[in-house]
Every structure is written in structure tokens, then in C-alpha cells.
Amino acid sequence: MIDYENLKKLNQPFFDAFRESFNNTLEGGWYILGNNVAVFEKEFAAYCNTSYCVGLASGLDALSLALKCFDFKPEDEVLVPSNTYIATILSIIQNDLKPVLVEPDIATYNIDPKLIEEKITSRTKAIMVVHLYGKVCDMDPIIHLANKHQLKIIEDCAQAHGAQYKGKKAGNFGDFGAFSFYPTKNLGALGDAGAITTNDAGLSDQIRTLRNYGSRIKYVNELVGYNSRLDEVQAGFLSLKLKHLDDINSHKRKLASYYLQELGSDFVLPKVDPDFFDVYHIFNIRHQRRDQLRDYLLQNGVKTEIHYPVAPHNQEAMKGIIEGEYPISTEIHNTTLSLPISYFHNEEDIVKVTKLLNNF
Ligand SMILES: *Cc1c(COP(=O)(O)O)cnc(C)c1O
Numbered sequence: 262m263i264d265y266e267n268l269k270k271l272n273q274p275f276f277d278a279f280r281e282s283f284n285n286t287l288e289g290g291w292y293i294l295g296n297n298v299a300v301f302e303k304e305f306a307a308y309c310n311t312s313y314c315v316g317l318a319s320g321l322d323a324l325s326l327a328l329k330c331f332d333f334k335p336e337d338e339v340l341v342p343s344n345t346y347i348a349t350i351l352s353i354i355q356n357d358l359k360p361v362l363v364e365p366d367i368a369t370y371n372i373d374p375k376l377i378e379e380k381i382t383s384r385t386k387a388i389m390v391v392h393l394y395g396k397v398c399d400m401d402p403i404i405h406l407a408n409k410h411q412l413k414i415i416e417d418c419a420q421a422h423g424a425q426y427k428g429k430k431a432g433n434f435g436d437f438g439a440f441s442f443y444p445t446k447n448l449g450a451l452g453d454a455g456a457i458t459t460n461d462a463g464l465s466d467q468i469r470t471l472r473n474y475g476s477r478i479k480y481v482n483e484l485v486g487y488n489s490r491l492d493e494v495q496a497g498f499l500s501l502k503l504k505h506l507d508d509i510n511s512h513k514r515k516l517a518s519y520y521l522q523e524l525g526s527d528f529v530l531p532k533v534d535p536d537f538f539d540v541y542h543i544f545n546i547r548h549q550r551r552d553q554l555r556d557y558l559l560q561n562g563v564k565t566e567i568h569y570p571v572a573p574h575n576q577e578a579m580k581g582i583i584e585g586e587y588p589i590s591t592e593i594h595n596t597t598l599s600l601p602i603s604y605f606h607n608e609e610d611i612v613k614v615t616k617l618l619n620n621f
Contacts, residue, residue, distance in 0.1 A: 263601055263610050265564040268444050270605035272451070275501060279451070282497040294473065297496035302456070304503055305440075308423070309432040311458040313465035316491025317472055320419040320441020323455040324352035324389070326489060327415045327437040330467045333358055337386045340412075342372040343574060343590040345391040348441075349417050350573050353389065354582060361385070362574065364589040368532045370394060370545070374402035381406075387413040392421035392431050394531070394568070395447065395513075395542035400426050400434045415439060418458075422448040423510045425538035432458035437468075442499055447513070447542050448506050450495040509604045513541040516602050516611050520544060523615045529596075543568050546618075547596040554621055555598055561617050566599040 264270075272279070286297060298316045306314035317323050328339070335357040341349055343362035353360040361380050366373040370393050377388065388407055390398045398416075407414050414435030418424075421431040422440065432438025442454035459465050467484075470477050475486025502509075517539070521530055529547035531539070545568060548554050555565050572594040574583045600614055 263563045263606070263614065264603075265566045265599070265601050266445055266603050267605060268449075271449075271603055273605070275498075275505070278501045279498055282501055283494060286494050286497050292493050294490055295493050297493045297500065298491050301491070301496040301500045301503070304500055305456060306458060308503060308506065309430050309438065309458050311432055311438065312460045313458065313462065315457045315459075315465055315468045315472065316496060317455040317457060317468075318489040318491065319453045320417075320439060320443060320455040321348045321352055322472075322487070322489040323437075323439035323441070323457045324349060324415065324417060325355050326468055326471050326487065327439055327457060328352060328356040328358065328387070329471060330437075330464055331386065331413055333386050336384065338382060338384045340372075340377060340380055340385060340388045342391050342393070343587040344370060344569075344572060344593050345393065345417065346419070346569060347573055347576065347578075348419070349389055349391055350579070350583075358386075359384075360583065362583060362585070362587060362590075364587055365393075365593070366399075367589050367592070369396060369399070370531075370593060371396060371398040372403070374399055374406065377403065377406050381410050381412075385410065385412060387415060389415045389417060390435070391417040391419075392424055393543075394545060395420050395424050395540035396531070396537055397421060397424050397426035397431050397434075404434065419443070419446060420542035421540060422446065423506055423538075424540040427536050433460065436461065436464060442495070447509055447540055448499065448502060450499050450502075452492065452495055454491055454495040454499060455489075456491065510540040512604055513544075513602050514539070516606060516608070517541045517544050519608060519611050520546075520600065520602075520615060523612075523619070525619045527621070528618065541602055543599045544602040545597045545599045547593070548598060549596060551596050551598050554618075557621055558614070558617060563601065563614050563617060565601070567594075567597060568599050569594060 419441035438458040475484030
């Protein structure tokens with residue numbers, strides 16, 4: 262059986278280092294906002310080429326706290342791709358803002374810059390771009406529109422650690438980059454964790470204050486804050502794994518290039534473009550008989566996933582919040598299939614999956 266993902270196998274190469282790191286934290290006796298978090302923040306900012314990084318409790322918190330840094334009013338509108346993971350949309354709703362969905366480009370699965378302007382109203386305040394599956398959005402036209410209409414840009418980088426557009430890494434294009442280190446992400450912890458990147462000293466300071474009860478100085482509260490701190494134990498693990506992130510990404514890119522070369526024309530494959538350095542958090546194909554294809558692969562010992570089976574506008578929780586039809590999004594959700602592409606998979610696995618697919 263070829264698993265879609267296996268977190269034990271994925272982390273096995275780091276077990277000894279993790280044990281040592283855990284022991285050091287345990288013995289150190291400092292468990293919240295200590296040296297591990299400070300060190301990881303420096304290292305991750307350096308990795309992303311941003312001036313600042315602030316460690317947080319999760320990717321959702323990163324998105325949500327980002328929106329709190331601007332004085333948006335209730336019912337102000339935030340543009341967001343219609344095919345994103347639900348967390349992006351939840352962060353908007355949690356801030357009493359209105360998510361306005363923009364359809365993706367069916368070729369890249371990322372927000373279609375050509376469809377943005379028609380959704381902008383006098384209440385539009387921000388664009389939340391999502392670098393889905395590990396491909397950065399087409400940022401030049403998006404930045405142009407944001408400047409023209411004075412919109413903030415928040416990047417959802419949860420699937421794009423190390424991904425690049427025109428030589429620049431995710432997390433550098435907007436006011437904020439929001440990262441998740443959920444265990445399955447390209448840079449994954451052993452529990453929940455997240456971070457924000459920014460090149461703005463003031464915004465970095467605001468996030469740092471918000472994550473810790475709105476307090477810069479102990480027991481002095483300047484802002485209505487939250488508890489969203491990156492955990493010391495997780496930060497220790499993340500520092501270790503960050504050293505291998507480029508290796509993890511290049512491994513995934515190697516497996517992806519095999520799929521791209523060898524898969525037959527029956528399958529709609531991810532788009533490749535020299536301006537984009539994709540890190541394939543997810544390698545998705547599309548097929549009209551997706552469900553049969555998935556069953557066939559499973560019967561032949563290959564597990565796959567669907568990212569995602571239900572579009573946000575069709576979710577029960579979004580009734581009364583999201584209105585309208587999103588046919589491109591619906592088409593993607595009906596036909597997309599995610600193939601095995603983890604750090605622990607080897608080329609033999611991919612050869613096997615590819616052969617099966619081509620025989621379908
Ligand atoms: C994983 C993910 C999130 C949420 O991250 P958590 O750390 O689970 O809160 C947000 N957006 C996208 C696109 C994701 O893939």
C-alpha cells in the first residue's frame with residue numbers, strides 16, 4: 262500500500278534530533294516564549310527574506326490576527342478565492358468582515374487577477390491571496406490592483422513555504438504572509454503552530470503584542486489581545502526541520518517532475534511556468550471520472566486525497582454568509598485528485614502510481 266501521507270515516516274529522519282531538542286527544552290525549564298521561539302522567528306524570517314517573523318499558535322490565527330491590525334469596520338469586504346481551504350474564509354468571518362469570493366483561474370487554481378476588479382466596491386479593504394497547492398499567485402497584476410484601489414494584501418502561505426514568484430519568496434508580496442506549520446505542511450511541526458511574516462516593523466510589533474494578551478510589558482495591556490503563542494517545544498522542532506525545508510521542497514519537485522513528464526494526456530496536470538517556483542504541497546490532477554479513478558487507485562494499493570471535496574460556498578456553515586454560484590470552483594472540487602507526493606515517497610512509488618494512472 263502506498264499511503265497518501267504518513268506523518269511517522271515523514272518525520273522519521275528527524276526523530277533523533279527531535280528527541281534531543283525536546284530534552285533540551287524539557288531540561289531548560291522555560292516553556293512559553295523563550296529562546297526556541299526567538300531563534301526560530303529569526304531563522305524563518307531569514308529563510309523567507311522578510312524583515313520580521315512572529316510565531317503564532319496556528320495558521321488560522323495568523324490570518325485572523327493579520328486582519329485585526331487594520332481598522333476595518335464590521336461588514337467591510339475582503340476578497341478571497343472561492344476555492345480556498347475554509348480557514349481563509351473563517352478568518353474573515355471571525356473579524357466580522359464580509360468574505361467576497363473571486364473565482365480562480367482554472368489553469369493555476371489561484372485567484373484570477375482578471376476577475377478581481379469587478380468585485381471591488383467602496384467597502385473592499387483587502388485581498389487575501391492564497392498560494393494554493395504550493396504555487397504563488399500571479400502577484401504583479403494583484404499588487405497593481407491593490408495599489409490602485411488602496412487595498413491591503415494578506416498572503417495565505419499555509420501551502421507555500423519556500424515557493425517563489427519571479428525569484429521572490431511567498432510571504433514577501435503583501436502586508437503580511439500567514440504561515441501554518443500544521444504537521445502535513447511542507448514545513449510541519451508535531452502539533453499546531455503558525456507564524457506571520459512582514460517587512461513592516463510596526464505591523465510586526467502589533468502582531469507580537471496581540472499574540473500575548475495585547476501586552477508588551479508583563480501585566481500592562483495596551484491592546485485587546487489574544488493568546489496565540491508559538492509553543493517552545495514546536496519552535497525547537499521547527500528550527501531543526503527548517504534546515505531541511507529546501508531538501509523537502511526539492512524532493513517534492515523531483516517527484517512532481519516525474520508525474521509531469523510521464524502522466525498521459527487523459528489527466529489535467531498542474532501548470533508549469535518559469536516565473537513560478539512551485540513547492541507542490543499538493544500535486545493535484547483533474548479527471549472527469551475522478552471518483553472512479555480514486556476507487557481504482559485504492560483497489561490497486563494507492564491512497565489519494567481530495568483537496569477539497571466540498572467548495573466553501575456549498576458548506577453548511579456558509580449558508581447565509583456566501584451567496585451565488587461559483588462554477589469554476591465547483592468544477593475543480595468535482596474533478597480534482599491529489600496524488601502521493603510526500604517527503605517519504607521515493608521514485609519507485611511514483612513510477613507505480615503513474616503506471617496505474619496511465620492504465621486507467
Ligand atoms: C492549513 C491551512 C490553513 C490553516 O492552518 P492551521 O494551522 O490548520 O490553522 C489555512 N489556509 C490554508 C490554505 C491551509 O492549507
